[in-house]
Amino acid sequence: MSASHQMLLGHYLPGNSIVHRTSLAAKYLVVLLVGAAVLVWRIPAVGLGTLALGVGLFILAGPRVLRAWVAPLRQLWWVFAILGIYQSILNSPLFALTLVSGMLAVIQCGRLVLLTTTQAALLDGLERAASPVRLLGANPATIALAVALMLRSIPAIATSVQELSDAAKARGITRYPTTLAAPVVINTVGYAQRTADALAARGIMERN
Amino acid sequence: MIRFNNAGLLLPADDPTQGGRTVLAPCRVDLAESRIAVIGANGSGKSTLLRMVNGLVSPSTGSVTVHGFDTVAQAKAVRRRVGFLFTDPLSQLVMPIVSEDVELSLKASHKDRTARSAAALAALAELGLEHLAQRSIYDLSGGERQLVALCSVLAAGQDILVADEPTTLLDLANDELLQRTLGKLRQQVIYATHDLDFAATADRALLVEGGRIVFDGHASEAVAAYRWMVRHGSMSA
Amino acid sequence: MIRFNNAGLLLPADDPTQGGRTVLAPCRVDLAESRIAVIGANGSGKSTLLRMVNGLVSPSTGSVTVHGFDTVAQAKAVRRRVGFLFTDPLSQLVMPIVSEDVELSLKASHKDRTARSAAALAALAELGLEHLAQRSIYDLSGGERQLVALCSVLAAGQDILVADEPTTLLDLANDELLQRTLGKLRQQVIYATHDLDFAATADRALLVEGGRIVFDGHASEAVAAYRWMVRHGSMSA
Amino acid sequence: MTMPSQHLDARPAARIGARDLALVSVFAALIAVLTLVPAVPVGALGVPITLQTMGVALTALILGSLRGGSATALYLLVGLAGVPIFAKFSGGLGALAAPSAGYLIAFPIAALVTGALATLVLRKKSRVRFGWLFLAAMGGSILVIHPLGILGMSINAQIPLGQAFILDMAYWPGDVVKNLLAATIAVSVFKAFPNFARRRFQS
Numbered sequence: 001m002s003a004s005h006q007m008l009l010g011h012y013l014p015g016n017s018i019v020h021r022t023s024l025a026a027k028y029l030v031v032l033l034v035g036a037a038v039l040v041w042r043i044p045a046v047g048l049g050t051l052a053l054g055v056g057l058f059i060l061a062g063p064r065v066l067r068a069w070v071a072p073l074r075q076l077w078w079v080f081a082i083l084g085i086y087q088s089i090l091n092s093p094l095f096a097l098t099l100v101s102g103m104l105a106v107i108q109c110g111r112l113v114l115l116t117t118t119q120a121a122l123l124d125g126l127e128r129a130a131s132p133v134r135l136l137g138a139n140p141a142t143i144a145l146a147v148a149l150m151l152r153s154i155p156a157i158a159t160s161v162q163e164l165s166d167a168a169k170a171r172g173i174t175r176y177p178t179t180l181a182a183p184v185v186i187n188t189v190g191y192a193q194r195t196a197d198a199l200a201a202r203g204i205m206e207r208n
Numbered sequence: 209m210i211r212f213n214n215a216g217l218l219l220p221a222d223d224p225t226q227g228g229r230t231v232l233a234p235c236r237v238d239l240a241e242s243r244i245a246v247i248g249a250n251g252s253g254k255s256t257l258l259r260m261v262n263g264l265v266s267p268s269t270g271s272v273t274v275h276g277f278d279t280v281a282q283a284k285a286v287r288r289r290v291g292f293l294f295t296d297p298l299s300q301l302v303m304p305i306v307s308e309d310v311e312l313s314l315k316a317s318h319k320d321r322t323a324r325s326a327a328a329l330a331a332l333a334e335l336g337l338e339h340l341a342q343r344s345i346y347d348l349s350g351g352e353r354q355l356v357a358l359c360s361v362l363a364a365g366q367d368i369l370v371a372d373e374p375t376t377l378l379d380l381a382n383d384e385l386l387q388r389t390l391g392k393l394r395q396q397v398i399y400a401t402h403d404l405d406f407a408a409t410a411d412r413a414l415l416v417e418g419g420r421i422v423f424d425g426h427a428s429e430a431v432a433a434y435r436w437m438v439r440h441g442s443m444s445a
Numbered sequence: 446m447i448r449f450n451n452a453g454l455l456l457p458a459d460d461p462t463q464g465g466r467t468v469l470a471p472c473r474v475d476l477a478e479s480r481i482a483v484i485g486a487n488g489s490g491k492s493t494l495l496r497m498v499n500g501l502v503s504p505s506t507g508s509v510t511v512h513g514f515d516t517v518a519q520a521k522a523v524r525r526r527v528g529f530l531f532t533d534p535l536s537q538l539v540m541p542i543v544s545e546d547v548e549l550s551l552k553a554s555h556k557d558r559t560a561r562s563a564a565a566l567a568a569l570a571e572l573g574l575e576h577l578a579q580r581s582i583y584d585l586s587g588g589e590r591q592l593v594a595l596c597s598v599l600a601a602g603q604d605i606l607v608a609d610e611p612t613t614l615l616d617l618a619n620d621e622l623l624q625r626t627l628g629k630l631r632q633q634v635i636y637a638t639h640d641l642d643f644a645a646t647a648d649r650a651l652l653v654e655g656g657r658i659v660f661d662g663h664a665s666e667a668v669a670a671y672r673w674m675v676r677h678g679s680m681s682a
Numbered sequence: 683m684t685m686p687s688q689h690l691d692a693r694p695a696a697r698i699g700a701r702d703l704a705l706v707s708v709f710a711a712l713i714a715v716l717t718l719v720p721a722v723p724v725g726a727l728g729v730p731i732t733l734q735t736m737g738v739a740l741t742a743l744i745l746g747s748l749r750g751g752s753a754t755a756l757y758l759l760v761g762l763a764g765v766p767i768f769a770k771f772s773g774g775l776g777a778l779a780a781p782s783a784g785y786l787i788a789f790p791i792a793a794l795v796t797g798a799l800a801t802l803v804l805r806k807k808s809r810v811r812f813g814w815l816f817l818a819a820m821g822g823s824i825l826v827i828h829p830l831g832i833l834g835m836s837i838n839a840q841i842p843l844g845q846a847f848i849l850d851m852a853y854w855p856g857d858v859v860k861n862l863l864a865a866t867i868a869v870s871v872f873k874a875f876p877n878f879a880r881r882r883f884q885s
């Protein structure tokens with residue numbers, strides 16, 4: 001359980017750089033601005049410029065974060081390669097360069113936010129960002145609780161998949177995964193019901 | 209004071225497989241003693257009875273009140289007064305870190321963050337659990353988890369605790385620890401259990417059979433009656 | 446015959462929180478007696494030991510064999526011979542309806558559908574559960590579910606049964622029923638339990654503590670040793 | 683342990699209760715788990731075949747339009763906020779720049795549509811409930827996921843719509859199979875929780 005529980009927390013690289021200390025809102029603003037610029041001006045200067053800006057910010061964030069810069073290239077290089085070749089033929093090599101560099105820039109700026117922000121801060125930010133839902137009569141704290149419940153449920157569901165597959169194996173049922181798919185979902189619903197009971201019993205999210 | 213006013217649960221007739229089944233026959237009891245045990249066979253209706261106390265199950269006939277509040281119409285008032293402890297602590301701990309989970313219970317009463325943290329620590333300390341505050345709930349032993357769940361439930365300041373087989377998953381040492389902790393609580397405790405020694409320590413016990421309360425009185429007598437019924441095969445199950 | 450050849454489980458060093466922890470120290474035991482109990486504190490390693498018997502957990506050192514078949518390399522042959530009953534029946538019941546779940550276990554032995562249905566009903570009737578055949582597993586009480594899970598496992602007809610705390614959710618009568626049912630089985634039964642009276646009825650018992658088998662012998666002596674350890678606080682947990 | 687639902691509920695219908703919250707959160711988690719099951723990296727533009735669409739269809743079939751839509755929206759929100767629960771362990775606002783962005787945005791809308799169709803279908807007692815549920819799931823795919831997905835690929839990768847349409851065809855066979863599976867699973871779930879088919883979640 002604990003191993004899979006940590007799985008989702010693996011992104012943050014602790015540090016004390018200026019990027020780490022910048023507010024979450026400011027970081028997201030940069031991502032949005034970069035995204036908008038890349039979308040509006042499809043010219044090499046903007047694509048390459050934002051990419052360079054991103055690298056600059058990674059450098060500011062310290063060597064540990066900088067080393068993480070290449071990771072998406074290792075996983076996704078073939079996507080960029082195919083896209084680049086395709087656009088070179090369809091349009092022009094220069095346009096391909098613009099598109100690929102711009103896309104990479106946005107993805108990298110987005111990753112930088114994750115690499116330099118703790119999950120707790122991300123979720124706090126989410127709660128604050130959700131505050132406009134007050135206007136609709138909803139409660140941002142409800143959204144925060146939903147997020148917490150969701151994150152807690154991911155390892156629980158993963159564990160239940162493991163347990164069910166163990167149980168099926170123990171009974172010699174090996175025709176995965178279709179036999180197991182329904183029980184996994186049924187168990188998930190049962191888990192949701194138990195969670196609901198526990199919440200209700202603690203008076204959380206009371207109706208009247 | 210908990211009062212069952214002819215409260216019962218009959219499954220509606222349109223249920224495909226269960227139509228018209230009586231899960232709990234209408235009953236009229238007042239529960240005021242400090243420690244009350246509920247015993248009986250599997251499927252006899254213990255959990256159903258306990259769940260009615262805090263409105264997790266609504267009666268289909270009659271009503272249940274706690275300190276005069278109706279468990280259905282005034283659910284919120286009731287849940288502020290009644291805490292519920294489940295068998296499996298993992299299904300009731302909501303947040304991944306012990307102190308965060310306790311804080312969640314305190315959200316309604318403590319708006320301020322730092323005050324809430326302090327209150328959570330105090331609640332943990334009351335059960336001697338302050339050393340667990342920063343631990344992940346997944347790293348705790350079964351007994352520690354159940355105690356943390358108990359702490360989270362009690363943190364909201366309820367004065368009645370309902371517990372459905374709280375010791376079943378625990379080993380000898382943890383079982384004793386939880387029983388000792390429950391014993392010391394100032395709250396009224398109503399619990400279902402299959403551990404008849406545990407049941408015998410209560411001030412009063414209800415014996416449930418086939419959805420009916422068939423004995424209500426001294427815990428040791430209820431246990432004896434139950435043993436007798438099992439021995440003589442007069443159980444419906 | 447089950448043989449542990451220095452089988453042990455050491456968590457890999459790269460595990461973020463548990464790196465290098467010994468869950469089960471390498472042990473060399475032969476399990477041949479008809480009834481073998483495994484006792485010990487929460488987290489001591491009982492479930493891990495049991496799961497190694499049918500290869501649900503692979504040892505990180507040494508090996509485990511059943512009738513000479515390796516539990517890792519020849520998992521399929523092992524599972525045809527070893528049935529496993531889990532503590533939490535919900536993780537074991539695969540189909541939504543009781544009878545369907547029992548039928549699933551019979552698939553290998555009964556190719557014909559109607560014959561299979563009849564066999565499933567007969568298996569349920571043997572444990573007095575025929576009235577539950579058409580119920581959803583989610584409508585059952587905890588104890589009812591545990592009995593259904595036992596029925597499903599027995600239906601598969603393996604000749605060794607491993608049971609991880611099979612009586613936790615059961616009432617007095619069903620507890621006796623299950624113990625009696627297990628007692629009558631021609632299969633070899635290996636079970637973990639926190640019910641020390643149940644453990645004492647075995648032909649042999651292993652006492653596990655901190656991932657080590659610290660006692661192996663007469664069941665009554667193992668139980669006495671365990672009680673002594675709990676009493677004198679010499680448990681690591 | 684768990685005690686199942688009981689059917690009578692005298693409570694007046696109100697805003698969001700603990701049960702809605704739990705169902706929405708847990709199903710959002712289910713979609714995340716299904717996404718993280720190893721994907722098949724087929725698409726030319728790095729849009730893999732994932733079990734995500736099955737998660738979305740299941741959520742909508744089982745929870746209905748509003749709850750299903752909310753669960754899917756929660757999944758999207760948490761992913762965009764930065765928790766790596768999108769395909770290939772990605773997450774964050776950067777996902778909106780990738781060729782798969784259109785699909786992501788389509789998911790909550792598809793859940794609204796599929797959920798509404800499913801609720802309609804479940805109203806009548808039919809022997810072929812499975813078939814109708816499958817069609818409801820396909821409705822969400824055809825009307826929402828694929829059109830928006832094509833649009834997203836076309837915008838983010840700057841390729842003509844026709845090209846994007848052809849690239850999208852790679853996902854059709856997989857999506858049909860996943861919707862068949864989702865309908866089968868939903869039928870099983872309704873067997874275990876008959877109240878869900880009547881859209882009564884309150885215990």
Ligand SMILES: Nc1ncnc2c1ncn2[C@@H]1O[C@H](COP(=O)(O)OP(=O)(O)OP(=O)(O)O)[C@@H](O)[C@H]1O
Pocket residue numbers: 219226231248249250251252253254255256257584585586587588589614616683685686687688689
């Ligand atoms: N919503 C429901 N639909 C159908 N049957 C139900 C429902 N709720 C409870 N039951 C049935 O009512 C009976 C009483 O269940 P309950 O859980 O209260 O028993 P219990 O005494 O707690 O049993 P255990 O000791 O096994 O926990 C059981 O037979 C159960 O199957």
Ligand SMILES: Nc1ncnc2c1ncn2[C@@H]1O[C@H](COP(=O)(O)OP(=O)(O)OP(=O)(O)O)[C@@H](O)[C@H]1O
Pocket residue numbers: 001350379456463468485486487488489490491492493494
């Ligand atoms: N794969 C694993 N990764 C990390 N820790 C593990 C793993 N498997 C077991 N453990 C740990 O090993 C210890 C032994 O677990 P096990 O489940 O065997 O205990 P147990 O004796 O069955 O306890 P209980 O009586 O509570 O069922 C526990 O502390 C558990 O957390």
Ligand SMILES: O=C(O)CCCC[C@@H]1SC[C@@H]2NC(=O)N[C@@H]21
Pocket residue numbers: 729730731732733734735767768769777782783785786827831853856857
């Ligand atoms: O998480 C993401 O980044 C989105 C991936 C989208 C995959 C789309 S959904 C429709 C189609 N069917 C698949 O199996 N994959 C694509």
Ligand SMILES: [Mg+2]
Pocket residue numbers: 254255256372586587683
């Ligand atoms: Mg019960």
Ligand SMILES: [Mg+2]
Pocket residue numbers: 491492493609
């Ligand atoms: Mg165990």
